[in-house]
Amino acid sequence: MSLIVAKFGGTSVASPERIKNVAKRLVRIRQNGNQVVAVVSAMGKTTDELVGLAAALNDNPPSREMDRLLSTGEQVSMTLLAMAIEALGYKSMSFTGRQAGIMTDGTHNKARITKVDNERIEAALAAGVIPVIAGFQGIDANGDITTLGRGGSDTTAVAVAWGINADVCEIYSDVDGVYTTDPRVAPRARKLDEISYDDMLELASAGSGVLQSRAVEFARKWNVVIHSRSAFSEAEGTYIKEETDMEEAVITGIAHDTSEVKVTIRGVPDNTGVAAKVFSALATNAVSVDMIIQNISEDGITDISFTCPGADLPRATDTMERILPEIDAREFVVDEDIAKVSLVGTGMKSSPGVAARAFQTLGENQINILAISTSPIRLSVVVDAAQTTQAVRCLHTAFGLDSDSVFEETQLSAEEIAAKMKKGR
Amino acid sequence: MSLIVAKFGGTSVASPERIKNVAKRLVRIRQNGNQVVAVVSAMGKTTDELVGLAAALNDNPPSREMDRLLSTGEQVSMTLLAMAIEALGYKSMSFTGRQAGIMTDGTHNKARITKVDNERIEAALAAGVIPVIAGFQGIDANGDITTLGRGGSDTTAVAVAWGINADVCEIYSDVDGVYTTDPRVAPRARKLDEISYDDMLELASAGSGVLQSRAVEFARKWNVVIHSRSAFSEAEGTYIKEETDMEEAVITGIAHDTSEVKVTIRGVPDNTGVAAKVFSALATNAVSVDMIIQNISEDGITDISFTCPGADLPRATDTMERILPEIDAREFVVDEDIAKVSLVGTGMKSSPGVAARAFQTLGENQINILAISTSPIRLSVVVDAAQTTQAVRCLHTAFGLDSDSVFEETQLSAEEIAAKMKKGR
Numbered sequence: 138m139s140l141i142v143a144k145f146g147g148t149s150v151a152s153p154e155r156i157k158n159v160a161k162r163l164v165r166i167r168q169n170g171n172q173v174v175a176v177v178s179a180m181g182k183t184t185d186e187l188v189g190l191a192a193a194l195n196d197n198p199p200s201r202e203m204d205r206l207l208s209t210g211e212q213v214s215m216t217l218l219a220m221a222i223e224a225l226g227y228k229s230m231s232f233t234g235r236q237a238g239i240m241t242d243g244t245h246n247k248a249r250i251t252k253v254d255n256e257r258i259e260a261a262l263a264a265g266v267i268p269v270i271a272g273f274q275g276i277d278a279n280g281d282i283t284t285l286g287r288g289g290s291d292t293t294a295v296a297v298a299w300g301i302n303a304d305v306c307e308i309y310s311d312v313d314g315v316y317t318t319d320p321r322v323a324p325r326a327r328k329l330d331e332i333s334y335d336d337m338l339e340l341a342s343a344g345s346g347v348l349q350s351r352a353v354e355f356a357r358k359w360n361v362v363i364h365s366r367s368a369f370s371e372a373e374g375t376y377i378k379e380e381t382d383m384e385e386a387v388i389t390g391i392a393h394d395t396s397e398v399k400v401t402i403r404g405v406p407d408n409t410g411v412a413a414k415v416f417s418a419l420a421t422n423a424v425s426v427d428m429i430i431q432n433i434s435e436d437g438i439t440d441i442s443f444t445c446p447g448a449d450l451p452r453a454t455d456t457m458e459r460i461l462p463e464i465d466a467r468e469f470v471v472d473e474d475i476a477k478v479s480l481v482g483t484g485m486k487s488s489p490g491v492a493a494r495a496f497q498t499l500g501e502n503q504i505n506i507l508a509i510s511t512s513p514i515r516l517s518v519v520v521d522a523a524q525t526t527q528a529v530r531c532l533h534t535a536f537g538l539d540s541d542s543v544f545e546e547t548q549l550s551a552e553e554i555a556a557k558m559k560k561g562r
Numbered sequence: 563m564s565l566i567v568a569k570f571g572g573t574s575v576a577s578p579e580r581i582k583n584v585a586k587r588l589v590r591i592r593q594n595g596n597q598v599v600a601v602v603s604a605m606g607k608t609t610d611e612l613v614g615l616a617a618a619l620n621d622n623p624p625s626r627e628m629d630r631l632l633s634t635g636e637q638v639s640m641t642l643l644a645m646a647i648e649a650l651g652y653k654s655m656s657f658t659g660r661q662a663g664i665m666t667d668g669t670h671n672k673a674r675i676t677k678v679d680n681e682r683i684e685a686a687l688a689a690g691v692i693p694v695i696a697g698f699q700g701i702d703a704n705g706d707i708t709t710l711g712r713g714g715s716d717t718t719a720v721a722v723a724w725g726i727n728a729d730v731c732e733i734y735s736d737v738d739g740v741y742t743t744d745p746r747v748a749p750r751a752r753k754l755d756e757i758s759y760d761d762m763l764e765l766a767s768a769g770s771g772v773l774q775s776r777a778v779e780f781a782r783k784w785n786v787v788i789h790s791r792s793a794f795s796e797a798e799g800t801y802i803k804e805e806t807d808m809e810e811a812v813i814t815g816i817a818h819d820t821s822e823v824k825v826t827i828r829g830v831p832d833n834t835g836v837a838a839k840v841f842s843a844l845a846t847n848a849v850s851v852d853m854i855i856q857n858i859s860e861d862g863i864t865d866i867s868f869t870c871p872g873a874d875l876p877r878a879t880d881t882m883e884r885i886l887p888e889i890d891a892r893e894f895v896v897d898e899d900i901a902k903v904s905l906v907g908t909g910m911k912s913s914p915g916v917a918a919r920a921f922q923t924l925g926e927n928q929i930n931i932l933a934i935s936t937s938p939i940r941l942s943v944v945v946d947a948a949q950t951t952q953a954v955r956c957l958h959t960a961f962g963l964d965s966d967s968v969f970e971e972t973q974l975s976a977e978e979i980a981a982k983m984k985k986g987r
Contacts, residue, residue: 153618187638193578195645202648202656206641209634213612216631220620223627231627236705280661 139304140262141166144176144272144294146310149368150214151181153221159368160221162309163267167227172262174301175269176294177218179210200245204274204284208234211271211290219269228266232257234274234282238300239293241275241283248275248283250292250355253300262301270297291352299359305376306356306363308348313367314374315340315347317538318391323530327540329389331376336389336483339515343479344394353377387491388482388536393529395476395522397427398450399507400457401442404467407434411464415441422456424449427477428510428519442508444519447473475507476525479517480532486513498535504528564729565687566591569601569697569719571735574793575639576606578646584793585646587734588692592652597687599726600694601719602643604635625670629699629709633659636696636715644694654692657682659699659707663725664718666700666708673700673708675717675780678725687726695722716777724784730801731781731788733773738792739799740765740772742963743816748955752965754814756801761814761908764940768904769819778802812916813907813961818954820901820947822852823875824932825882826867829892832859836889840866847881849874852902853935853944869933869944872898900932901950904942905957911938923960929953 143163150156159175166173187206191198198206215231222229238254261268272290277283285292291308298306313328315337320326332340334357341350347365356363356377366374405411412431419426430442445453450471457469485491492509495516499506504527508519520528533539568588575581584600591598612631616623623631640656647654663679686693697715702708710717716733723731738753740762745751757765759782766775772790781788781802791799830836837856844851855867870878875896882894910916917934920941924931929952933944945953958964 153615156619190578190638190642191645194581194642195649198645199648199654202641202644205656205658206638206645209637212634212637213615213631216627217615217619219627220616220623220631223624224620229624231630233630 139171140301141171141173142176142294142298142301142303142306143173144290144306144308145178145218145368146290147178147181147183147214148311149309150177150179150218153217156180156214156217156221157224159218159309160225162368163222164225164227167267173267174258174262174297174303175218175267176272176290176297177211177214177269178272178290179207180214180217183210183213201281204245204248205282207284208271208274208282211273215269215271219267222267222269228264229269230261230266231269231271232261233271234293235276235280237268237270237293237297239275239296241277241285243277243279243281243283245281245283247286247289248277250275250285250296253296255297255300258297259301286351288349288352291349292355295352295355295359295361295363298361299355304362306361308352308363308365309368310347310365311368312347312365313370313372314365315345315377316390317540318529318533319345319393322393322526323391323533324543325530325533325539327538329375330373331378332389333483334377334379335514336481337377339479339481339512340390340392343392343481343515343517344396344477345390345392348377386482386537387484387488388480388538389484390481391529391532391536391538392479392481393476393525394479395525396447397444397475397477397519398447398453399442399444399472399475399519400450400453400469401440401472402457402461402464402466402469403440405439405441406465407437407439412441414464415460416443418456418460419443419445419453422452424453424456428508428517430508444475444477444508474522475519476522476528477517477519478525478528478532479515480536481515483514485516492516494535495532498531499528502527502531504531564596565726566596566598567601567719567723567726567728567731568598569715569731569733570603570643570793571715572603572606572608572639573736574734575602575604575643578642581605581639581642581646582649584643584734585650587793588647589650589652592692598692599683599687599722599728600643600692601697601715601722602636602639602694603697603715604632605639605642608635608638626706629670629673630707632709633696633699633707636698640694640696644692647692647694652692653690654694655686656694656696657686658696659718660701660705662693662695662718662722664700664721666702666710668702668704668706668708670708672711673702675700675710675721678721680722680725683722683726711776713774713777716774717780720777720780720784720786720788723786724780729787731786733777733788733790734793735772735790736793737772737790738795738797739790740770740802741815742965743954743958744770744818747818747951748816748958749968750955750958750964752963754800755798756803757814758908759802759804760939761906762802764904764906764937765815765817768817768906768940768942769821769902770815770817773802811907811962812909812913813905813963814909815906816954816957816961816963817904817906818901818950819904820950821872822869822900822902822944823872823878824867824869824897824900824944825875825878825894826865826897827882827886827889827891827894828865830864830866831890832862832864837866839889840885841868843881843885844868844870844878847877849878849881853933853942855933867933869900869902899947900944901947901953902942902944903950903953903957904940905961906940908939910941917941919960920957923956924953927952927956929956
């Protein structure tokens with residue numbers, strides 16, 4: 138008998154019909170001899186709709202009220218799921234973040250969990266109840282509702298799994314696990330049976346959207362095993378855990394991210410302190426700079442480029458307009474059509490030559506590298522957005538990640554996927 | 563300076579635009595030198611939509627979960643209103659039933675308030691905040707959310723007004739007060755400046771839909787002055803209070819109710835205990851019998867008629883089918899096209915002849931009386947539904963209630979109003 142935390146995202150509970158399916162799935166877990174605790178997100182687009190209502194009333198809604206507003210989304214889905222489970226003849230009770238003992242700090246809209254006290258959940262389990270917990274929410278020391286930020290339900294699930302000492306935290310979604318790369322881009326992508334926390338974190342921060350980084354960080358810290366799997370099939374997904382049993386591959390996966398933009402400052406006098414001035418001004422203006430490229434200077438004049446999230450671009454542009462006269466630079470240009478492609482793998486540390494092989498492969502495929510950055514277990518290159526698919530595919534093949542079978546879903550190019558994601562922002 | 567509780571119903575907060583208007587109204591109350599606490603219902607049809615979602619998942623949803631589900635409606639509207647007030651430059655905070663200290667018994671779906679502890683509301687007022695309280699909800703001794711039943715937000719408002727010792731509890735709606743009768747039926751209806759709790763309760767129970775009976779009962783018990791007024795105009799509405807300053811009229815108002823049905827059992831042997839058998843069977847089957855009419859028997863055979871809410875008709879029919887053979891009656895017939903017209907007035911007690919004048923008026927207008935019932939301050943007659951408008955109008959004139967001015971809104975007959983109400987059930 139295992140004790141399982143099962144988290145279902147907004148897509149899985151978007152309609153009464155889907156909620157019924159989730160209820161059936163939970164009951165099956167019980168029928169297989171396990172104990173189970175459910176964690177749910179808000180139904181479908183509920184959170185976006187609530188944000189829209191708030192925006193119609195206040196350009197800058199008070200964060201305390203915003204959290205109270207958003208938390209209602211999960212309160213609806215939790216009660217509906219509990220009702221659906223009861224309709225199948227099993228006892229169920231819903232619990233808000235407060236009742237599930239999710240204590241947080243007072244940072245409204247992106248609170249951090251400070252304590253987990255799952256006493257009521259354990260009592261419910263002991264009474265044969267299937268507890269359903271509202272994801273994404275907790276309470277602060279004042280007893281006010283807080284929310285954990287977008288995707289915070291994954292974090293709730295991991296925190297509850299740790300709190301009740303569950304054997305596994307199953308995170309159900311519309312993908313059936315973690316792939317070596319996005320199968321919609323590279324149809325020969327392979328589903329991983331296991332992946333280490335470190336590799337998963339690098340993949341997530343490099344643009345792979347399967348799991349929230351914070352949830353994985355929490356899981357790593359408290360050694361909670363995550364099982365990322367499909368809500369629509371019984372197939373095993375991917376286990377995220379400390380040590381994997383598999384022989385270590387050099388490269389675990391390839392992520393791509395088209396949400397960043399590149400800003401280049403031209404004609405910068407190459408004086409001491411100029412870079413510091415630029416990047417401290419950007420930091421003050423809350424621009425998250427990712428990569429920095431400085432060209433070799435000619436005649437004491439150089440170019441400085443950096444990449445940052447597209448969402449930060451208005452603030453970056455502001456900063457540039459203000460700082461350009463101060464540093465006596467000529468101009469700045471923005472390139473939104475870029476993509477970051479990242480090779481990730483803990484095995485990289487003990488295997489030299491990854492960068493050389495990657496650059497050679499890209500070169501053979503006529504893909505120009507606009508910028509490079511590395512960490513001990515990641516190598517990222519920036520390329521022209523139009524070449525994303527080609528870059529991902531040739532690297533995937535070159536590093537031996539190709540599967541024998543071909544992913545069957547209608548294939549979208551990385552560019553089409555990026556367009557869809559931008560639309561959905 | 564007055565301390566005012568202002569309650570706004572679902573229609574008043576049905577859209578962001580209307581919420582903004584409510585916020586402006588609250589700010590005006592403050593600008594006029596008063597302190598104000600708002601109580602809100604859920605936006606528009608939210609509660610109905612939530613009930614629909616629950617029904618799709620469970621034919622008999624657990625009442626604890628149902629209350630948690632329904633309570634989210636007010637949690638959304640309260641936060642949005644607080645945001646709208648803040649956007650006008652005034653401090654505001656929302657409070658759930660729990661945070662506002664509305665303690666109830668554990669009767670989910672129609673809990674009764676047991677205690678009001680408005681400490682946090684008083685602290686907020688002292689800090690210059692406009693508190694916004696979620697109507698309709700409280701918590702029981704287990705810390706679980708309860709709801710007060712349909713229209714419970716009025717009761718919340720009265721309870722809060724009592725708890726903070728407010729000068730008045732203003733209940734805003736789409737009507738501008740209590741009228742001598744429904745102005746859509748009788749355009750010469752007159753708005754009352756004041757009405758006593760007792761008259762208001764009789765009018766409400768006789769079908770006048772302005773205020774919830776429970777809220778008025780609570781107000782009478784704790785001596786809270788209610789001011790029923792329009793959300794869409796600044797005009798004074800109607801004060802509901804213990805003693806009115808006005809010279810007492812014989813009749814305060816006329817209510818009509820087309821939601822009841824009449825059931826007649828024909829050919830009943832006039833034996834001892836037959837009536838007891840019929841009405842105890844109806845009571846067991848949860849049929850709320852209103853009026854009972856027994857004809858004078860001929861040859862030991864009689865007819866028994868009763869009226870009950872239309873919603874109880876399926877259960878009444880069930881009961882009849884089961885009991886008919888037992889009491890050896892011939893048949894039963896149902897008449898859904900009836901209306902109850904009620905004259906209400908505390909002054910009736912000291913003024914004999916009301917019944918005589920009413921019957922004479924109806925007779926002169928060729929309106930047949932199908933049944934009669936009375937209380938010390940109410941006289942109700944059942945008439946053919948097609949004659950409702952005529953009955954209300956001639957009684958309104960006969961008892962001197964007509965106003966000099968004519969109500970201007972598009973006039974609907976009582977029958978059209980009844981049809982609309984039935985559709986909306």
